[in-house]
Amino acid sequence: MRQNSPGAQNSPGSRISLGARISLGVRTTRAAVAAVASLVPFGVIAGLVVGRAGALHDLDERVADRLHESASAHPGLTDAMLWWSLLLHPNTFRLAALVLAIWLARRRETMLAWWVVATMAGGGVLGGVLKLLFGVHRPDFLDPVARATGYSFPSGHALNAALGTAVLLLVLLPRTRGRITRAALVAAGVVVPLITAYARVVLGVHWISDVVAGLLLGLAVPAITVAVFQGRRVRVESGRAHIR
Template identity: 80%
Template sequence: MRHQREIALGVRTTQAAGLAVALLVPFGMIAALVAARAGALHDLDMRVADRLHASALEHPALVDAMLWWSLILHPNTWRVAAVLLAIWLARRRETVLVWWVVATMAAGGVLGGVLKLLFGRHRPDLLDPVARATGYSFPSGHALNAALGAAVFLLVLLPRTAGRTKRAALVVAAVVLPLITAYARVALGVHWTSDVLAGMLLGVAVPAVTVAVFQGRRVRVESGGVHIR
């Protein structure tokens, strides 16, 4: 029973594997279009960037809010929060989940950094920028880590949360926080729409893959037919 609690992520192995495939396919399509420098994708990115940038120029208070949001929900914030989550799980002696949290956050962070170097996509170059960011653009690190961190916290905390209201609030937060982060990065003119969309897809796909790996390993290690919630 203790082992079942340790790996209770609310997702079965087959479900996690299916979700991973469902997310990685559109991510791969976007990545292929970015690598090919597809004109249709570039035109779409430009139209969205121009529209949101015009709105940002007209609303400086919104720009300030988005800058603060990006600072508060920086990728390092999610990493620190994940460390605290791992410590909490360690105190509860849920060792498997500790390793899952650490491995998932590390895998997402490393993968995002490697992909940025591989694609080498430049950030938007606007005439009157309201914000600046360093490094390459694809995929968005903010969007990736927001989706990654939100998925990790949701999968760990949802099975341990009682009450419909609290569970609904947890799900809403896990969806809304990455979406606002993604919007802010595009509206600030530091990312293309395809950057943040790819980042969010990858951010959710990584936990799905690691859930399938960890839970699949548990099924193989334990005696046959163990039901893992």
């Protein structure tokens, strides 16, 4: 029977495997922390929604009424938010993710391309399922400035804005040079989801709890999928290293 020599433990393949595992541990920990930091407050809001908590209901009503008054008094604001919601529809982020995935696949970064597709698709499906499970009705005004169909919790626009920008940032930031450019990308990644969430409440088609939950879920999904795909990537690379 053939036995490995003591020196085999220090072979290049072993070092690659060890380094990959250490890197996986660090990245997985970061992803887990990000997921928990997003899922815990989401769970709290979801629990309050299910329990029909009076405090959350009152907050939703007050914010909705105040922003509806503002939208009614400022048609320009309403038009701007309508255009924003139209241009930054969930399908816009899905299309951007698809283009990004194709670009990655052409560069032979297949696993990363699959991560982009799986994350966007998974987040979209999860959002739709949760809407059906919670069955929260949208705000109803006598003089609405906009209309939307379906249930409202969590907000699909807010979820996909946070999800899409997170995916784009995670892929593009490591490839971007220059502090100013990187800072601009991060700023856009923060501002775009926040304005999208604000627009949905101003237009009277979502409660504030809907959009906050959507933003949190949009951050949690990529954090979870990063951990899953990191594990898969390290297993593949470790296997290749041992083959060599």
